[in-house]
């Protein structure tokens with residue numbers, strides 16, 4: 001079987017998340033418990049897709065395999081897949097707030113700004129909108145945006161890493177991804193002999 005490529009990746013991501021959502025809400029319902037499970041599950045699908053898009057071009061500079069070529073070719077779609085997953089996280093947050101969940105204002109501001117960033121990055125991930133924005137502004141938005149999202153993920157997962165193995169693995173993966181980006185950058189800056 002061939003790996004999905006191009007925009008079909010976003011369709012596959014949406015289908016997997018819809019199936020995951022159906023199983024969770026069937027098992028736990030749509031009250032606070034179910035919404036919290038949806039939040040934790042979508043955080044997992046989001047961090048996985050985010051990391052794939054975050055390292056795609058750096059890892060290709062360090063490791064040349066068919067998998068890294070695939071990730072590089074499809075990094076935009078992996079990023080939009082992350083946005084699909086994280087908008088379901090957003091939907092669960094709004095539903096929880098409507099049930100009376102009291103979020104800390106700092107979380108709402110930092111998280112709200114992250115959602116504005118994700119929306120702006122998603123809207124400028126298509127050929128026409130990329131051309132409309134221009135290369136400098138596009139690079140500023142997408143580079144600043146991914147680092148901001150990296151910080152939000154890292155701070156969220158480091159908080160629960162001591163009690164939750166998935167959070168610990170995610171935090172280590174986020175640090176490793178940072179290492180991959182820095183190494184690829186340094187290697188590209190090194191003069192050729």
Ligand code: HEM
Nearest residue numbers: 036039040043093103107108111112114152153156160167
């Ligand atoms: C206003 C915005 C946000 C609010 C109010 C919010 C709230 C929540 C809540 C209530 C949980 C479930 C906690 C639990 O029951 O265990 C959760 C999980 C999580 N959220 Fe968000 N979130 C927001 C935005 C974000 C953003 C933008 C990111 C990442 C870019 C993010 C990453 C995570 C992660 C990684 C988890 C899983 C934590 C764990 O499993 O230990 N959240 N969030």
